[in-house]
Amino acid sequence: MKMVIVANGTLSKTDRLLSLIQQADMIIAADGGAVHLHHMGIAPQIIIGDLDSIPQEILSCFKEKQIKIFKHPVRKDQTDMQLCMDYAIDHGCTNLVIMGATSTRLDHTLANIFLVRTLADQGIPTMILDACNDIHIVVSRLTLSGRPGDLISVIPISDRVTGLTLKGLEYPLLDQSLCMGATIGISNVFQQNNAEISLKSGAVLVIKPKEEN
Structure with missing residues (x-):
């Protein structure tokens, strides 16, 4: 089941964003993500969070449409994003796109990115999409489409990554071992229409930035 989570x-x-939302089998709003959806004229199937970021008039509008709302306490151990991801996993998610997960709040941005590791470990393809980047966490393999000249960065986020192989890029790697903090994978370049990333152990963060026109 294809799902989209829209955060605050x-x-x-x-x-592209609208197309991905329209293709989703389920749209989940993480608290204030419901505001973004309201402004786009889109109703989610469910709103999850402590509801501290949704104006009452927008919340009332969704209640009138009988949208499911799962309210959680403000004082809780999980972020609204984690609650939404847990719900998605528990309800048969097979492919997930997350929007509105990055912002000037670096703590929330990093937490949201690293939460994707849970889905990667379960084999659920997941992408965080924002205006500037497509973001993935890879623990086995990933093929990304692009155009020759597009940028891509592959960053180790576990203590050690083994068997890292990069194909279809200007700077390929073959069965490479890297430690966290290595920068060899920064600013690689698509040579073909597809790039292949694979590894034997560990995890890498894969970011495909969008260059300004």
């Missing part, structure tokens, strides 16, 4: 961070309305 920075979100730019684009044709």
Whole structure:
């Protein structure tokens, strides 16, 4: 089941974003993500969070539409994003796109990115999408489409990564071992329409930035 989570961070309305939302089998709003959806004229299937970021008039609007709302206490051990991810996993998610997960709050941004590791370990393809980047965590393999000249960075986020192989890029790697903090994977370049990333152990953060026109 394809799912989209819309969170309360920075979100730019684009044709690509709208297309991904329209293709989803389920749309989950993480608290204030419901505000973004309201402004786009889109109703989620469910709103999850402590509801501290949703104006009452917008919340009332969704209640009138009989949207499911799972309210949690403000004082809790999980972020709204984690609650949404847990719900997605428990309800048969097989592919997840997350929007509005990045912002000027670096703590929330990093927490949201690292939460994706849980889904990667379960084999659930997950992408965080914002106006500037497509973000993935890879623990086995990933193929990304692009155009020759597009940038891509592969960053180790576990103590050690083994068997890292990069294909279709200007700077390929073959069965490389890297430690966390290594920068060899920064600013690689697509040579073909597809890039392949694979590894034997550990985890890497894969970021495909969008260059300004």
